[in-house]
Amino acid sequence: MIKAVIFDLDNTLVDFMKFKRQSVEAAVDAMIDAGLKIDKKKAEEIIYEIYEEKGIEYQRIFDEFLEKVLGEIDYKILSAGIVAYRRVKEATLSIYPHVRQTLTELLKMNMKLGVVSDAPRLQAWTRIAQAGLLHYFDVVVTFDDTRVLKPAAEPFMFALNKLGLEPKEAIMVGDWAERDIVGAKQIGMITVFARYGDVFGTQNSGADYEINDIYELVDIVKNLNKKGG
Amino acid sequence: MIKAVIFDLDNTLVDFMKFKRQSVEAAVDAMIDAGLKIDKKKAEEIIYEIYEEKGIEYQRIFDEFLEKVLGEIDYKILSAGIVAYRRVKEATLSIYPHVRQTLTELLKMNMKLGVVSDAPRLQAWTRIAQAGLLHYFDVVVTFDDTRVLKPAAEPFMFALNKLGLEPKEAIMVGDWAERDIVGAKQIGMITVFARYGDVFGTQNSGADYEINDIYELVDIVKNLNKKGG
Numbered sequence: 001m002i003k004a005v006i007f008d009l010d011n012t013l014v015d016f017m018k019f020k021r022q023s024v025e026a027a028v029d030a031m032i033d034a035g036l037k038i039d040k041k042k043a044e045e046i047i048y049e050i051y052e053e054k055g056i057e058y059q060r061i062f063d064e065f066l067e068k069v070l071g072e073i074d075y076k077i078l079s080a081g082i083v084a085y086r087r088v089k090e091a092t093l094s095i096y097p098h099v100r101q102t103l104t105e106l107l108k109m110n111m112k113l114g115v116v117s118d119a120p121r122l123q124a125w126t127r128i129a130q131a132g133l134l135h136y137f138d139v140v141v142t143f144d145d146t147r148v149l150k151p152a153a154e155p156f157m158f159a160l161n162k163l164g165l166e167p168k169e170a171i172m173v174g175d176w177a178e179r180d181i182v183g184a185k186q187i188g189m190i191t192v193f194a195r196y197g198d199v200f201g202t203q204n205s206g207a208d209y210e211i212n213d214i215y216e217l218v219d220i221v222k223n224l225n226k227k228g229g
Numbered sequence: 230m231i232k233a234v235i236f237d238l239d240n241t242l243v244d245f246m247k248f249k250r251q252s253v254e255a256a257v258d259a260m261i262d263a264g265l266k267i268d269k270k271k272a273e274e275i276i277y278e279i280y281e282e283k284g285i286e287y288q289r290i291f292d293e294f295l296e297k298v299l300g301e302i303d304y305k306i307l308s309a310g311i312v313a314y315r316r317v318k319e320a321t322l323s324i325y326p327h328v329r330q331t332l333t334e335l336l337k338m339n340m341k342l343g344v345v346s347d348a349p350r351l352q353a354w355t356r357i358a359q360a361g362l363l364h365y366f367d368v369v370v371t372f373d374d375t376r377v378l379k380p381a382a383e384p385f386m387f388a389l390n391k392l393g394l395e396p397k398e399a400i401m402v403g404d405w406a407e408r409d410i411v412g413a414k415q416i417g418m419i420t421v422f423a424r425y426g427d428v429f430g431t432q433n434s435g436a437d438y439e440i441n442d443i444y445e446l447v448d449i450v451k452n453l454n455k456k457g458g
Contacts (some may be wrong), residue, residue, distance in 0.1 A: 034363055075371075079354035080363055090319050125308035134263055134309055142304075 151183030
């Protein structure tokens with residue numbers, strides 16, 4: 001009997017890479033408009049190199065970018081970039097199609113809902129809040145709660161313990177096969193690969209199910225609970 | 230001969246207190262909506278007490294507020310507050326009527342334009358950028374540039390030196406008599422009190438001029454330069 005559905009956050013519920021691309025592009029445009037002399041493509045390349053090195057959540061991204069290309073921080077250019085980034089971020093952080101509909105439907109089926117994310121606590125929570133999903137979840141586990149990344153068992157077990165459930169009573173949905181699927185599977189959860197969020201061109205997800213639209217979860221849960229009784 | 234007009238930023242160009250009040254109110258509403266049990270007025274009082282103690286730019290305001298009222302940080306509540314605060318901030322940070330018109334007119338009169346603010350560097354710059362005023366100013370002096378607050382001479386002199394001007398060649402416009410007017414006057418600048426931004430109920434500003442609308446500056450400069458030749 002399935003009693004809970006646990007989701008990865010970024011690229012599973014929230015279209016994180018789309019928002020990141022659009023925000024970075026807006027920031028680069030604004031910095032060039034504020035006087036930065038640089039080729040746009042080159043600027044984006046350097047920014048993604050810094051993200052690559054420091055992590056995609058790195059907060060001093062534009063400071064470091066300017067130090068790299070100018071040798072110092074020009075605050076006129078920096079502030080133009082930050083403000084443009086934030087504006088687009090506020091406007092575009094978007095959930096995938098049918099997310100709200102799916103979560104609502106799962107609630108009506110008495111499912112508990114959770115998030116298990118490798119993102120830092122504050123960033124994960126604010127993205128959930130910004131996406132307007134704050135009220136759906138019974139448990140939200142972020143990197144800071146266990147200090148271990150998926151596929152380790154800890155974050156998944158942390159969520160299950162909070163819900164008082166066994167692994168086999170819960171579904172894990174995620175876009176990252178090596179973290180979400182491998183981790184959930186090895187402790188005995190049912191796994192669903194969110195192919196719509198896959199940015200790696202994953203061939204074999206190894207998941208029990210694959211979905212191209214999050215709403216497919218509703219039928220998966222229905223069928224599992226019909227079978228399982 | 231007047232060659233430059235230097236502005237204070239908050240409550241002179243940007244309606245800072247309005248944005249702060251509206252953002253805090255939105256944050257409190259959102260935190261209550263996310264499950265915080267507290268009287269709204271009481272919550273706002275506590276928040277302003279923390280601002281009073283830590284400064285109006287304090288970034289951990291909601292963390293500390295929650296620690297105070299809950300004994301811990303509930304991230305569901307915190308993230309709801311932060312997201313609501315940011316949303317209103319992005320939407321409402323507004324310049325006073327006729328600011329853009331006035332700055333444009335002063336530029337056409339060949340005036341150099343500057344900002345001298347006691348705000349921290351990044352906050353001052355991002356507010357200027359957010360208000361869409363980034364391109365107007367020849368010099369922006371923030372707290373971090375001199376590490377001394379107005380009414381000390383340093384921040385004013387820093388701006389004048391950058392512009393290569395004598396104090397008597399520049400007008401200082403500000404809403405805070407004891408800082409903006411006292412400071413500028415004692416080094417020999419012409420002073421203009423922005424009465425429309427006064428939050429203290431100032432009786433005697435001590436300024437050479439007082440204005441209720443920023444556009445009055447245009448006539449003040451015209452008249453001074455007619456007289457002065």
